[in-house]
Amino acid sequence: MSFLFPTYQRFDVKVKSASGAKLVDENDKEYLDFISGIAVCNLGHRHPDVQKAVEEQLNQVWHVSNLFHVSLQEDVAELLVQYSDGDAVFFCNSGAEANEAAIKLARKYTKRHKIITFEKSFHGRTFATMSATGQSKIHDGFGPLLQEFVYVPYNDIEAVKKAMDETTAAVMLEVIQGEGGVVPAQAEFLQAVQHLCQENGALLIVDEVQTGIGRTGKPFAYQHYGLSPDIITAAKGLGSGLPVGALIGKSRLIEAFGPGSHGSTFGGNPIALAAAKATLQIIFQQGFLNEVEQKSAYFMEELQKRLSSVPFISTIRGKGFLIGIECGEKQSELIAKMRENGLLVLGAGPSVVRLLPPLTVTMEEMDQALNIIENICIQEKNSL
Incomplete structure (x- = not known):
């Protein structure tokens, strides 16, 4: 049993x-x-380098919460900002949490509520990220989903145009749909989505949970396509097996995530961040x-x-x-x-x-x- x-x-x-x-x-x-x-x-x-960093941190401090300054958070955030198009970082514990934070930030900053995502996408299994995921097998049995997510065919810019309106807070996408079948986006499609977001005042969220941290030969996969996302999410490879996620956003979004707007008890804890710092120092070379x-x-x-x-x-x-x-x-x-x-x-x-x-x-x-x-x-x- x-x-x-x-x-x-x-x-x-x-x-x-x-x-x-x-x-x-x-x-x-x-x-x-x-x-x-x-x-x-x-x-x-x-x-060995990651293991050494974690062992050293284990002998210092494990957890104090985000009521305190944790210098490792600044170190890792600086690396993520240096090697991305973002300016500020929020730490959490997983890819789903990073995407959850991205959804909250996009809606709070734009004061809009609709988010366009894609058929066969995968963004997580919390209620918001499950709702963002364009796969019915992830939704089945859980009742009404969170409003308002609109799923359109991947690589179909005309479908995105039809879904886009003045209530659209963001377009959220993976540049390669991992769980959906390892389906790469077309470069022209990605460029057109970014342009459409800029024209309509919507944010571009790129989910790099599976594709990020060097997996495609660049720090983040969007960098193959000349994009400059408003929000990037990362997790998985970030901590070499220790649970850590991150939202990376542009400077104009900082005002929307002030004190009390979002949080995480364990997010950015010293053990996970020691692993993340050692990981990034190797992979981002x-x-x-x-x-x-x-x-x-x-x-x-x-x-x-x-x-x-x-x-x-x-x-x-x-x-x-x-x-x-x-x-x-x-x-x-x-x-x-x-x-x-x-x-x-x-x-x-x-x-x-x-x-x-x-x-x-x-x-x-x-x-x-x-x-x-x-x-x-x-x-x-x-x-x-």
């Missing part, structure tokens, strides 16, 4: 230890981890990001080449180390067989195998993963 609510469909793997790109289960079976805690362990498991771009380009090229003859694979898409293999009804079968062969991957939407290796993955580990993926897909092809 379990004492847990059965809210997760779990793999039949009990993890005993983890280091770098490797996991070891209780039976001493080793796995290559190309899930990375769902894009969380961007530096791999237990990166240009040499590190260049290496991510080079390695991920090799990995994508090899996937395209090795799987080109597999009939049930229609596309391989993504950016950096956020990669989706569109494989139709074979998805769950392929995920299970890869796991049996020592490679951990996960799904995205109903038909995509999603690959999220740590950004520190080695060439040898990539080749090992490529061999497993290729062998399993060829076996499946030969069995048709």
Whole structure:
């Protein structure tokens, strides 16, 4: 009997230890981890610099609340501002909380209430972020959603134009829809959305919870497209496995988030921020990001080449180390067989195998993963 609510469909793997790109289960079976805690362990498991920073902080102070000045918050906020288009940061504990804060800030600043989001988007599971998510499977069973969110087709600027009016507070989007199937936005679409927001006095919110902190080869994925969002949200990879989220906003928004307007008991606590500071100091180095771009380009090229003859694979898409293999009804079968062969991957939407290796993955580990993926897909092809 379990004492847990059965809210997760779990793999039949009990993890005993983890280091770098490797996991070891209780039976001493080793796995290559190309899930990375769902894009969380961007530096791999237990990166020594992050672990050292956390251990040092454990010997100083764990928690005092936001009634006190926490110098680490200023340090991490400065890094996030330096490497983004924002000017001020609010710290919380998760991506859902960061998106919740973004929704509140957009409505409070604009004094408007409608937010346009997109079909197949995912922004979290709180009531506001669930309402922002354009997937009925996330909504089912919870009754009336929070008003007013309007879902339009992704990459369809005409649909955005039709939904936009004088009550629109913001457009909220992912530049690559992760949970929705690893679907990248078109550059022209993103530019047009930004222009439309500027014309109509609406804010542009970019959800970088999965795509941020180096995963696509830049500090934030929107930077590939020449955007300058009003609000950016981050979490997942920010703390290398410790719970931390952040909202990054432009200076004109600061007045709307004054004392008492928003808060979090645990947000920006010293342990999480020690991990975040060490993480960002590594990932935001240009040499590190260049290496991510080079390695991920090799990995994508090899996937395209090795799987080109597999009939049930229609596309391989993504950016950096956020990669989706569109494989139709074979998805769950392929995920299970890869796991049996020592490679951990996960799904995205109903038909995509999603690959999220740590950004520190080695060439040898990539080749090992490529061999497993290729062998399993060829076996499946030969069995048709």
